[in-house]
Amino acid sequence: MNKVRMELSRILIREFNDYQIIELREVLPTDVGAEGESGASGRSFPIVIGLPEAQAIERRLKGITIKRPQTHDLLANVVEGLGAKIESITITDLAEATFFATLDLRKDNGELVHIDSRPSDAIALGIANNVAIYVAEHVLDAAAKEDPEVG
């Protein structure tokens, strides 16, 4: 599977809407170490997500911690407590207006395990540690031309 490195470029939260929007943007080679220098901008696409996941993404992106672990903090603590690391997030498919993703976990014995996830949960989990986000090339081709789809 050919895949493309992406980054979270926008979070739009409207608390009174049931659904929120995040946007992923292609990371261009020139972005590495010299962000925006070329003036070129990568392909991007929006994903429609739920409010709790959008709030978790925003909070964990900003590094805000709450007295007790929220659900995605618990998920991060479970991964760490079981001796694994989040290696990457991969958006693998787009079908019937819905994105599918995997959480790519490296076990302490070196084995790589892929767990099916909604992109929103995977990004909420990975964003706190700047985990690499990939999108399958065929998904990017389809999504970059479309209206927002659910993720």
Add this chain to the structure above:
Amino acid sequence: MNKVRMELSRILIREFNDYQIIELREVLPTDVGAEGESGASGRSFPIVIGLPEAQAIERRLKGITIKRPQTHDLLANVVEGLGAKIESITITDLAEATFFATLDLRKDNGELVHIDSRPSDAIALGIANNVAIYVAEHVLDAAAKEDPEVG
């Protein structure tokens, strides 16, 4: 730590409220294999939880699955994918009107790992597999006399 076996006895969901209530009830010895025969009822206490966690508890209790994994389904799949099992849930403390709990995970090498969790997340995770819920005796003593606290 002396601890007491509990069970989820009620879920009260009011969609237009920010906070929901679940109730835990002491499992009495006579409950095992002969539920309710004695007519005695154990001590119980309510916990105030958030709407997403209440909905996750209700859905996973009823065994309703959705096309894609929701956050607590993902958490269950991560535990399983990393070769661990949820052995129990323990409500360990009550401080400043807030319950604290641990998720007690058995790793594939036999090691028992305790991960800090809100009771609501732990119960949403464990309820699908009828994982044992324990409450520390001193927490039960305090909580069974009080108004609902946050968990």
